[in-house]
Amino acid sequence: MQVNPVTPLAPSGPAVIRCSECPMGSLCMAGGLRPCDMAHLEAIAGGRRTLMRGEYLHRAGDAFVKLFAIRSGHLKTLRHAHGDCQVTGFPMAGELLGLDAIADGRHDSDVVALDTCEICEIPFDGLRELLVAAPSLMDQFHRALSREIQRQQAALFLMGNARAEQRLALFLVGLRARYAARGAPSTQIQLRMSRDDIGAYLGLTMECVCRLLARFRKAGWITLTGRRLTFVDGARLAALAEGVCQEPLA
Amino acid sequence: MQVNPVTPLAPSGPAVIRCSECPMGSLCMAGGLRPCDMAHLEAIAGGRRTLMRGEYLHRAGDAFVKLFAIRSGHLKTLRHAHGDCQVTGFPMAGELLGLDAIADGRHDSDVVALDTCEICEIPFDGLRELLVAAPSLMDQFHRALSREIQRQQAALFLMGNARAEQRLALFLVGLRARYAARGAPSTQIQLRMSRDDIGAYLGLTMECVCRLLARFRKAGWITLTGRRLTFVDGARLAALAEGVCQEPLA
DNA sequence: CGCGCTATTGAAGCAGATCAAACATCGTGG
DNA sequence: CCACGATGTTTGATCTGCTTCAATAGCGCG
Numbered sequence A, B: 001m002q003v004n005p006v007t008p009l010a011p012s013g014p015a016v017i018r019c020s021e022c023p024m025g026s027l028c029m030a031g032g033l034r035p036c037d038m039a040h041l042e043a044i045a046g047g048r049r050t051l052m053r054g055e056y057l058h059r060a061g062d063a064f065v066k067l068f069a070i071r072s073g074h075l076k077t078l079r080h081a082h083g084d085c086q087v088t089g090f091p092m093a094g095e096l097l098g099l100d101a102i103a104d105g106r107h108d109s110d111v112v113a114l115d116t117c118e119i120c121e122i123p124f125d126g127l128r129e130l131l132v133a134a135p136s137l138m139d140q141f142h143r144a145l146s147r148e149i150q151r152q153q154a155a156l157f158l159m160g161n162a163r164a165e166q167r168l169a170l171f172l173v174g175l176r177a178r179y180a181a182r183g184a185p186s187t188q189i190q191l192r193m194s195r196d197d198i199g200a201y202l203g204l205t206m207e208c209v210c211r212l213l214a215r216f217r218k219a220g221w222i223t224l225t226g227r228r229l230t231f232v233d234g235a236r237l238a239a240l241a242e243g244v245c246q247e248p249l250a
Numbered sequence C: 001c002g003c004g005c006t007a008t009t010g011a012a013g014c015a016g017a018t019c020a021a022a023c024a025t026c027g028t029g030g
Numbered sequence D: 001c002c003a004c005g006a007t008g009t010t011t012g013a014t015c016t017g018c019t020t021c022a023a024t025a026g027c028g029c030g
Helices: A035-044 A124-133 A135-161 A164-181 A195-202 A206-218 A234-241 B035-044 B124-133 B135-161 B164-181 B195-202 B206-218 B234-241
Strands: A048-051 A056-058 A066-072 A075-081 A084-089 A110-113 A117-123 A188-190 A222-225 A228-231 B048-051 B056-058 B066-072 B075-081 B084-089 B110-113 B117-123 B188-190 B222-225 B228-231
Touching: A035 A117, A035 A124, A035 A135, A048 A056, A066 A124, A075 B135, A084 A135, A084 A195, A084 B135, A117 A124, A124 A135, A124 B135, A135 A164, A135 B075, A135 B084, A135 B124, A135 B135, A164 A188, A164 A195, A164 A206, A164 A228, A164 A234, A195 A206, A206 A222, B035 B117, B035 B124, B035 B135, B048 B056, B066 B124, B084 B135, B084 B195, B117 B124, B124 B135, B135 B164, B164 B188, B164 B195, B164 B206, B164 B228, B164 B234, B195 B206, B206 B222
Parallel strands: none
Antiparallel strands: A048 A117, A056 A110, A066 A117, A075 A084, A075 A110, A188 A228, A222 A228, B048 B117, B056 B110, B066 B117, B075 B084, B075 B110, B188 B228, B222 B228
16 A cells, blocks of 8 residues: 655655756756756756755745755745735645745745655856856746746635635645646645645635535545545546536535 | 826826836836846837727737836736636736746736736847846846746735735735835825726625725725725724734724 | 716625534654 | 553534625716
């Protein structure tokens, strides 16, 4: 029942030093680069860092010096203001962190590891110089920035228009799709975040998330024991996520 | 009572041809550029366009060819999916549009003029070449992208955590701040969008927006006749926006 | 002057929040 | 090994803020 200890999502044993050999290359910035540009990127993306569960990659207010690329592991990004706290995302392997800090040279969110994470550090000053020399990398970088805007807009749309049931369904199928995009098994996944985190991400309370998960389970769309989630009727779930309103689901 | 017909927010009479002379220069991408870089930008940012109220700058699905810089006027950006429609922003003079379309070469939102607008067109291919040649422009561009991410994150936070009263207060003080940042009179402003638009932006119904505006009016914090809004007790409104929970406001 | 659109106000219903309590799960130390 | 507390999850009961539906009022404009 246990998955193979070495999967694209588990921390790899010895640190991989080259972007060209990184299993996440196609998702991270290095995707679609000419080999020589790749070499340049490797040259500046020297730093590695390992985070244990609960450790912070950075906190709101920290000076922005580097971008971070996730080599493996799962994290959550947080934003707070006067007591309230919102989870803004659950970044995972192959994603880029810190893009929102470029504008004013200071991070405005916390980033916490949900499990053991391997992180690449990309000094922004070095990257800036490199972008000028390697246009394909620059394009890649701009796409990454733009995609981040899209992601936020989609999330915003979700919060504004979808009701709880739909939000959660969308969250689940989105999560599944992200694992699938990484070539990882996606019909059965281990949730790395608490119900509370999910709630804070979707703008719902923990209790509400629980009840909805129970409904999905009773409807036979998923099975869920603890944080082990299995998609049983993915199509039905996806339909709900798309807003196709079916029977009110008792 | 009528404002001077020539203000930074009104469409200027004869088209200004040079970025260096554009009244919005400091807010748009040209801010803080070396004069020679400015000249380059002027060279590629040739196209001008005037939109009348209700006209579309572009629609979801349109191919992405140019970025748009707003020289004057007000617009709204829309996103839809299966019937539902969300207003994602009310861009105004000095802001850049289209950054979300870079990633996949296709716009995924509609942009509609709320009044007469003058728009600069910046061919993206030209800009890309220019960025390589002019590092200061590249930095400026990255800041613009990053700031857009921040804006979306802030909006997301709002939707997730703030209740209706606070959202609307935040919307109003935000609007005021944006006028102030442009050097325009900001204690009395003309809303360019309908109550419905405000609702669709804040994730509320039009009725709810109306009721809240009525409350703010009764509390003596604003006056509002039609779309003419005056801030009377800005501090109180700002306090509410910041989440300082005061008396329940009858 | 009357038509159409936007805005306002009222009454009723409901989705999700809040409060509260039981129940797993898990690491830890006796 | 089990008892233990800490943490996370589940379910129930009640409450409330916002939506929905409906009707009226202003306002601009031909």
